[in-house]
Amino acid sequence: xxxxxxxxxxxxxxxxxxxxxxxxxxxxxxxxxxxxxxxxxxxxxxxxxxxxxxxxxxxxxxxxxxxxxxxxxxxxxxxxxxxxxxxxxxxxxxxxxxxxxxxxxxxxxxxxxxxxxxxxxxxxxxxxxxxxxxxxxxxxxxxxxxxxxxxxxxxxxxxxxxxxxxxxxxxxxxxxxxxxxxxxxxxxxxxxxxxxxxxxxxxxxxxxxxxxxxxxxxxxxxxxxxxxxxxxxxxxxxxxxxxxxxxxxxxxxxxxxxxxxxxxxxxxxxxxxxxxxxxxxxxxxxxxxxxxxxxxxxxxxxxxxxxxxxxxxxxxxxxxxxxxxxxxxxxxxxxxxxxxxxxxxxxxxxxxxxxxxxxxxxxxxxxxxxxxxxxxxxxxxxxxxxxxxxxxxxxxxxxxxxxxxxxxxxxxxxxxxxxxxxxxxxxxxxxxxxxxxxxxxxxxxxxxxxxxxxxxxxxxxxxxxxxxxxxxxxxxxxxxxxxxxxxxxxxxxxxxxxxxxxxxxxxxxxxxxxxxxxxxxxxxxxxxxxxxxxxxxxxxxxxxxxxxxxxxxxxxxxxxxxxxxxxxxxxxxxxxxxxxxxxxxxxxxxxxxxxxxxxxxxxxxxxxxxxxxxxxxxxxxxxxxxxxxxxxxxxxxxxxxxxxxxxxxxxxxxxxxxxxxxxxxxxxxxxxxxxxxxxxxxxxxxxxxxxxxxxxxxxxxxxxxxxxxxxxxxxxxxxxxxxxxxxxxxxxxxxxxxxxxxxxxxxxxxxxxxxxxxxxxxxxxxxxxxxxxxxxxxxxxxxxxxxxxxxxxxxxxxxxxxxxxxxxxxxxxxxxxxxxxxxxxxxxxxxxxxxxxx
Numbered sequence: 001x002x003x004x005x006x007x008x009x010x011x012x013x014x015x016x017x018x019x020x021x022x023x024x025x026x027x028x029x030x031x032x033x034x035x036x037x038x039x040x041x042x043x044x045x046x047x048x049x050x051x052x053x054x055x056x057x058x059x060x061x062x063x064x065x066x067x068x069x070x071x072x073x074x075x076x077x078x079x080x081x082x083x084x085x086x087x088x089x090x091x092x093x094x095x096x097x098x099x100x101x102x103x104x105x106x107x108x109x110x111x112x113x114x115x116x117x118x119x120x121x122x123x124x125x126x127x128x129x130x131x132x133x134x135x136x137x138x139x140x141x142x143x144x145x146x147x148x149x150x151x152x153x154x155x156x157x158x159x160x161x162x163x164x165x166x167x168x169x170x171x172x173x174x175x176x177x178x179x180x181x182x183x184x185x186x187x188x189x190x191x192x193x194x195x196x197x198x199x200x201x202x203x204x205x206x207x208x209x210x211x212x213x214x215x216x217x218x219x220x221x222x223x224x225x226x227x228x229x230x231x232x233x234x235x236x237x238x239x240x241x242x243x244x245x246x247x248x249x250x251x252x253x254x255x256x257x258x259x260x261x262x263x264x265x266x267x268x269x270x271x272x273x274x275x276x277x278x279x280x281x282x283x284x285x286x287x288x289x290x291x292x293x294x295x296x297x298x299x300x301x302x303x304x305x306x307x308x309x310x311x312x313x314x315x316x317x318x319x320x321x322x323x324x325x326x327x328x329x330x331x332x333x334x335x336x337x338x339x340x341x342x343x344x345x346x347x348x349x350x351x352x353x354x355x356x357x358x359x360x361x362x363x364x365x366x367x368x369x370x371x372x373x374x375x376x377x378x379x380x381x382x383x384x385x386x387x388x389x390x391x392x393x394x395x396x397x398x399x400x401x402x403x404x405x406x407x408x409x410x411x412x413x414x415x416x417x418x419x420x421x422x423x424x425x426x427x428x429x430x431x432x433x434x435x436x437x438x439x440x441x442x443x444x445x446x447x448x449x450x451x452x453x454x455x456x457x458x459x460x461x462x463x464x465x466x467x468x469x470x471x472x473x474x475x476x477x478x479x480x481x482x483x484x485x486x487x488x489x490x491x492x493x494x495x496x497x498x499x500x501x502x503x504x505x506x507x508x509x510x511x512x513x514x515x516x517x518x519x520x521x522x523x524x525x526x527x528x529x530x531x532x533x534x535x536x537x538x539x540x541x542x543x544x545x546x547x548x549x550x551x552x553x554x555x556x557x558x559x560x561x562x563x564x565x566x567x568x569x570x571x572x573x574x575x576x577x578x579x580x581x582x583x584x585x586x587x588x589x590x591x592x593x594x595x596x597x598x599x600x601x602x603x604x605x606x607x608x609x610x611x612x613x614x615x616x617x618x619x620x621x622x623x624x625x626x627x628x629x630x631x632x633x634x635x636x637x638x639x640x641x642x643x644x645x646x647x648x649x650x651x652x653x654x655x656x657x658x659x660x661x662x663x664x665x666x667x668x669x670x671x672x673x674x675x676x677x678x679x680x681x682x683x684x685x686x687x688x689x690x691x692x693x694x695x696x697x698x699x700x701x702x703x704x705x706x707x708x709x710x711x712x713x714x715x716x717x718x719x720x721x722x723x724x725x726x727x728x729x730x731x732x733x734x735x736x737x738x739x740x741x742x743x744x745x746x747x748x749x750x751x752x753x754x755x756x757x758x759x760x761x762x763x764x765x766x767x768x769x770x771x772x773x774x775x776x777x778x779x780x781x782x783x784x785x786x787x788x789x790x791x792x793x794x795x796x797x798x799x800x801x802x803x804x805x806x807x808x809x810x811x812x813x814x815x816x817x818x819x820x821x822x823x824x825x826x827x828x829x830x831x832x833x834x835x836x837x838x
Contacts, residue, residue, distance in 0.1 A: 112206040120145040164190035164202040238330045258306030276302035286317050312336040361457040368451045370394040401426040417443050436461045487586045494579030496521040535562045568592045632660050687722040697734045710742045711754035718761050729808045737770040744774025768830040776821040
């Protein structure tokens with residue numbers, strides 16, 4: 001066996017012995033298992049050593065050294081444990097001795113003492129404690145707290161014990177009408193006792209409170225109040241108890257609020273508002289949290305003084321232990337003025353920030369050396385992520401064109417420490433493009449009147465400058481265009497003075513002295529009318545002048561005038577910016593001639609339509625004329641016969657002549673209506689009773705109605721209402737509509753067909769409904785195209801009837817529309833104003 005193997009064997013034996021000693025000292029199962037393991041390792045090692053070949057020397061294998069070192073380490077650890085357990089046993093003996101001597105010590109103290117275990121069971125009471133309860137010690141020890149303490153004090157004492165069992169020392173100052181033990185005033189100290197860091201019980205000591213102690217305590221409380229007020233530079237303090245009642249207020253707070261302490265207490269109790277509601281809630285919340293939050297809390301509260309002034313105060317709220325109660329002490333600091341200043345400062349800062357962030361300008365600041373120290377704008381000072389100016393750099397270091405714009409003038413203003421405004425800087429962007437910045441600024445100085453730097457704004461004028469250039473180009477192009485057209489163009493300002501005109505307009509006033517630019521409109525108008533340039537009467541010139549002077553009240557209205565050369569002018573005025581007027585006078589001679597030719601064609605077409613209509617009605621009219629002529633013939637023949645037979649009396653002769661006269665008047669009326677209807681001259685527009693128009697139309701259409709068997713029913717609800725119109729055109733309108741209705745009704749081959757004409761008055765206009773009993777408009781001619789010219793469903797129709805009807809209605813300022821078209825017939829509605837607008 002080698003020396004190392006022998007040493008390892010001895011060390012293993014030592015480990016086994018030390019394990020046995022530790023197991024005996026502590027007695028737990030773990031150490032007993034450790035002893036068994038050590039014996040097993042020792043036995044195994046002996047077997048291995050005996051079974052191996054005998055070796056000499058220090059060691060036979062390097063592994064023996066490892067086992068030797070491990071065994072030595074374990075042996076050292078076991079020896080250290082044995083020594084530590086021995087010291088613990090000695091300390092425990094001392095503690096037991098102390099526990100045996102503690103009751104004797106507490107019996108000699110002038111206090112009532114008791115020791116309670118964690119389950120609130122009495123483990124010891126001294127003689128004074130048992131005497132105060134009037135019970136022997138044997139009846140108290142081993143009993144639960146609830147069996148000894150009166151029920152009305154049980155909750156408070158239990159709370160104190162729980163706090164002490166949590167490791168806190170509790171001092172309970174009581175002042176009851178009911179006694180705690182045999183004391184009504186005093187203090188109870190709950191001292192937790194611990195063993196190895198664990199609370200094993202609570203020592204309760206109850207003692208009297210002397211007047212001196214009361215005075216000392218009150219002095220300490222008062223000192224704490226004033227110390228808190230002085231600590232926060234406050235003017236005074238307020239004190240609340242844990243139930244939320246205000247109990248005290250310093251004289252300084254009374255003076256600040258204009259109320260004494262008693263008044264403040266009553267107002268607080270009654271909920272009256274000398275404290276702003278939100279501040280009241282803050283104070284109550286701190287009262288609620290005072291027991292669990294001993295640190296100071298700083299709150300902003302608002303008070304309302306007796307004078308009505310709202311006081312902004314900062315309150316430093318501190319927990320104050322007063323016996324068994326926890327009070328809340330608030331040191332009041334009047335910060336109304338400071339808060340107002342701070343509020344105004346914040347508002348000013350916010351306002352400035354809003355201005356700088358929302359303004360199109362951006363703000364800059366530079367120091368006395370000309371280096372930029374502040375740049376605002378949120379990126380407005382950059383183009384394609386490249387800043388125009390950089391913080392810490394000067395204007396000369398920026399990418400600014402030195403020889404362009406107002407750069408040199410800006411440098412002069414900097415050197416002279418002068419204010420500058422809207423100086424233009426040009427920044428090259430490449431490819432011939434530039435950016436233009438308008439810069440404004442003023443110097444500011446320090447307390448020693450030395451230049452501290454410059455502050456100012458910048459505005460990107462690139463788009464504005466580009467737009468201005470484009471505007472000038474557009475104006476030049478527009479002026480060039482005006483100079484090369486035959487239309488006269490003039491621009492007047494808000495005071496009606498000419499500020500621009502083209503050469504065509506200037507040529508009209510060639511005979512006027514001096515330049516016409518700057519002359520008033522009235523001067524130009526007088527020259528135009530008095531020099532004989534208008535081919536009209538003196539009354540017409542006066543009317544024209546009045547209309548032109550009133551042109552601002554009727555902008556964009558067209559005025560026509562005929563010149564002495566026979567040309568027609570159309571003048572229009574358009575309002576422009578700043579109260580000006582743009583006057584355009586165009587030569588419309590060709591347009592007027594076209595309108596006249598068109599009017600003549602329309603008149604001829606209407607005459608053709610009337611002649612076509614009468615041509616279609618010739619047979620019926622001839623039949624209608626034959627009746628009065630035949631009656632006249634019969635009356636005349638009868639008179640001759642009776643005269644030959646001498647049977648003609650005077651009265652009979654008068655009656656026959658009257659009948660002949662009525663029949664001749666009837667025939668004359670028919671012929672007169674036909675003559676008027678065929679009259680081709682333009683009819684003047686006059687006020688005509690509408691019932692007379694309806695009677696004339698009925699007279700002309702009656703023969704057609706009788707010949708076709710289609711009844712024409714006219715319902716006139718307008719009475720004697722006068723219509724300002726061209727009578728012949730309105731009669732043509734109604735005859736065309738009624739005749740179309742007769743033709744449509746005749747196609748259905750029913751005996752009871754009729755065409756109804758209803759006229760009624762509504763809000764300054766006459767509404768005429770012409771309804772037939774036909775089949776409506778044909779599918780290939782929808783109602784939307786009914787008034788198109790040269791579209792007809794009749795075999796021999798020209799297709800101009802309804803187109804002429806629409807022309808007549810529109811010329812009278814009215815409307816015509818198809819309001820019904822189905823298998824039961826069609827209805828057309830015409831609306832004509834009583835007064836036609838000129």
